[in-house]
Amino acid sequence: MKRRAVLAAGATVAGSVVAGATVGATRGATTGDDPEPRPPSPAAETTVETGAVRPGTRRETPYFEVGSDDSGPTAVVVGGVHGNEVSGYRAAERIAEWEVTDGSVVVVPWANVVAVRRNEREGPDGDLNRQFSIGGEPETPLARSLWELVAAADPDVVVDLHRSRGIYGTHGRWVGQALFPTAAGGATSDADAVADRVNEAVVPASMWAHRFRRGNTLGGTSPLLIHKVSADLDTAGVLVELTEFYLDVDTQVRWTELIAERLLSRHGIERRGSAI
Template sequence: MKRRAVLAAGATVAGSVMAGATLGATAGGDPGPRQPSPAAETTIETGALRPGTRRETPYFEVGSGDDGPTAVVVGGVHGNEVSGYRAAERIAEWQVTDGSVVVVPWANVVAVRRNEREGPDGDLNRQFSIGGEPETPLARSLWELVAAADPDVVVDLHRSRGIYGTHGRWVGQALFPTAAGDATSDADAVADRVNEAAVPASMWAHRFRRGNTLRGTSPMLIHKVSADLDTAGVLVELTEFYLDVDTQVRWTELIAERLLSRHGIERRGSAL
């Protein structure tokens, strides 16, 4: 299978785990990594970014067992954006009908454990130099995994304090597509679908919209996906403004589900 061959050759593979394996993540209601719990019949392959260092963090490949499209989903680039990495943890539990999803739930795991935006090396999402090598070992390791996956789509999950177009510089409730592929039309269609299916009419201020197109003008992960890979990608931003964390997580997961569906990766037991 193309995807598994690429990952085995190009990334640091730590083996594979079956449902119920212990990954050493924390449990309970506090911020911090939580162990994914895949369905009993699901096998997920796992590897690690920056193995043997304090920045070591696992990634998971959820596969259908059949050839098909590939997505990369990233959470925890900013360690205090809980809804992004909680949704990514849930995506690592999915079963998919075609292709595969490579999930990095806690990209900046030190920052996630500290519940802080930045890790020891600063803001991870400002370290992806366009047209060159990322600036830090962690950013380079994450980028190598993304490139090795040869993805059809990359989805980066974040959370903002306010609402895009309403609260100044804050960018919540918006989907920011790359210039590549059909990412712009995907963002429009998914925003409309989630608004219709999940956002109550009484919460009109929280309706999703498409943000500006990301063309490679900033050293951010999705900008680099756009410019250097010429690949469809979407930066997903939820808001914490009058929105509880459980709802943020649920809506983030729904958005990811619909984005991947538009690339031919269907979740079994879809929530929409």
């Protein structure tokens, strides 16, 4: 897509968009226990534009469009769909601070901002990641507005950042340390390659249980955001799950950010000063 197309389409994306809003000076690079959203401080060299999803409501939450020029590939990165998954939205805050040298990234750090502020999984309308009906309109106003933003971006890849309590394949129903790709856009190859790269770069040999792996393919069988990306947009997407099992929040955030960086790189979106 052309950069700024999301903001230009604001009237249809979210009812209205606050363009050019002030970006706060508090950096999102640190973690800690405070669940309050921390506005990012983007690199001075990066072009940043801002808008809002559900403006004028208690669910109003900003998004940031970070990029290098008016053309090239586009990614959408979402954090905070579940408000108690701190590493996902803290990593998204950091991504909104990147200097992007190729392509652009639309970042929604606090998708379910009421749940984030309460440090709860669900918001007033229930589990946001069960509201993206396949083949039809999402079930709630917030889910609809988020989906309109994603679709308007015409993304090459969508990345949804989450945190689980346990490890996929080890701890029953928990799904941490796994990358769940769409059935579209070569995302299964992306998940395999990025898991291998991050394992090699940052996961200590002594932490073999924490090695990342590809999870099952998401093709549109459940009303999750990435399922809908696969079925309705036929686009690459990955649901990223870190575990909190024997991982401090700072490590969860760092590894989540690295995974997002490598996933976007595979679609031609490059960050200056890549960490790996």
